[in-house]
Amino acid sequence: MSSEELAVRTAAAEAKAHAGDFRGAASEFRTLARDHVREVGADDPRTLGVRLMLTKVLGTAKQFRKAVEVCEPLLDDLVRVHGPEHDEVLETRQLLANLRYQAGDPEGAAQELELLRSALARVLVPTHDRITKVKRDIAFLQNSR
Known part of the structure; x- marks a missing residue:
């Protein structure tokens, strides 16, 4: 082919x-x-x-659980291929956090966002808007438990 x-x-x-x-x-x-x-x-x-x-x-x-099952190994492969701070990895990690939340797993979403925040902190200034938004999202998820 x-x-x-x-x-x-x-x-x-x-x-x-x-x-x-x-x-x-x-x-x-x-x-x-x-x-x-x-x-x-x-x-x-x-x-x-x-x-x-x-x-x-x-x-x-809206098949969020299936999407999470597909996204988890994809993210692992992207990290292995590109490294944890690559743009595609960051975007896929954000997607996985959103899918976890939609699948009814706010704790897993918060954990994923914490990993995203950590990676962003290595490549962006601490006051960057994206880091601020991720911190707000983490706080929201932690308060929704």
Whole structure:
């Protein structure tokens, strides 16, 4: 299977998601993730991107627990491939925190946000707006228990 074929199938899965066919899109993204691993490798950015799209589609479809199950190993792989402060890692960690909250796990969301805050503190000034927002979100989650 060629890279072009994978790209066309990925675009078709994205189109399904944009059209509201989340079940069809999720099914296609699952298949695409396996095909990407086989064709270009598990750590290839395209493979990681397809897995991220699957996570987002599941979240949009309000299948939060399934999205968390997909996102956790994805985040682990992104950290391993890129390091803990990479933009994609930070965005995926934020996504996982949101999914955990939506899945009814505010404690897990707060823990994820604390890891995000810690990583952001290593790359941004302490008064950066993003750090301030993450701190507020952590406080909210801790008070909601």
